[in-house]
Amino acid sequence: MQYDAKNAEEYLELLEDDWRKEKLLAIRQMIFAYAPEFDEVIRYKMLNYGKDDHYVFALNAQKHYVSLYVGTIDKIENAETLLTGYNYGKGCIRVKKSIKIEETGLEQFIYTTVDMWRRGEDTDC
Template sequence: MEYNANSVEEYIEVLPEDRKQIILQLRNVILSNLPEGFTEQISYGMISYVVPLTRYPKGYHVKKDEPLPFLSLASQKNYIALYHMGLYGNKEIEEWFIEEYTKRVTTKLDMGKSCIRFRNLASIPFDLIAELCRKITVDDYINYYEKTIIKK
């Protein structure tokens, strides 16, 4: 689902009431735990955390004039999604996350390459998401991105 919003506040405002508090809580966890250097904005109709062009002028290889995407948060039709590009292709982080998730959450992990889908909103592991946010700095992500994603 894509919401037509120009700001994070507008995005949150148009959410259904049952999603608003969860998104606000997730946003707070992300903002409180992301390393310095990422910025928050609306990208692709979602709340996104990016490496700004002022920090990484090369931009996103798909669209050079766009900041490098790192993490996004979205309210979809049947779930809340957390898109974390640090999980994409990074086996060490991915394996850590899967192992920790299964220790902390009784519901089955629903995850794609970079997308974690939360269908049961009562079982979102906020503490684990906080740890995941702290795992990768801006410099770590830029280095990883240049070594793996761009070279493909």
């Protein structure tokens, strides 16, 4: 889904108060907890997180899942194990209603990705 929001606050206000908003806010909190230096902006009608025009993550509520976009997932060491239970493609992790985020390796995946970015390693597609 696309949201015509000018900033993150407006984007969050446009979301319905349902499980998708709950999951999106949980992932957003994971990103900010580990990378408080990241800016949160709207690009391509979704939330983006990064610094100095280099965005590491994008986050969006779809109709049947929440999408966490990250460069190429296979660049993250141990990604298959960390993302067990998720449906994911080359650069998109789909978080469905049945997923209990806190019982998965998603937080560690986010931390590993941020650490790579901090070291100047390639996290792009």
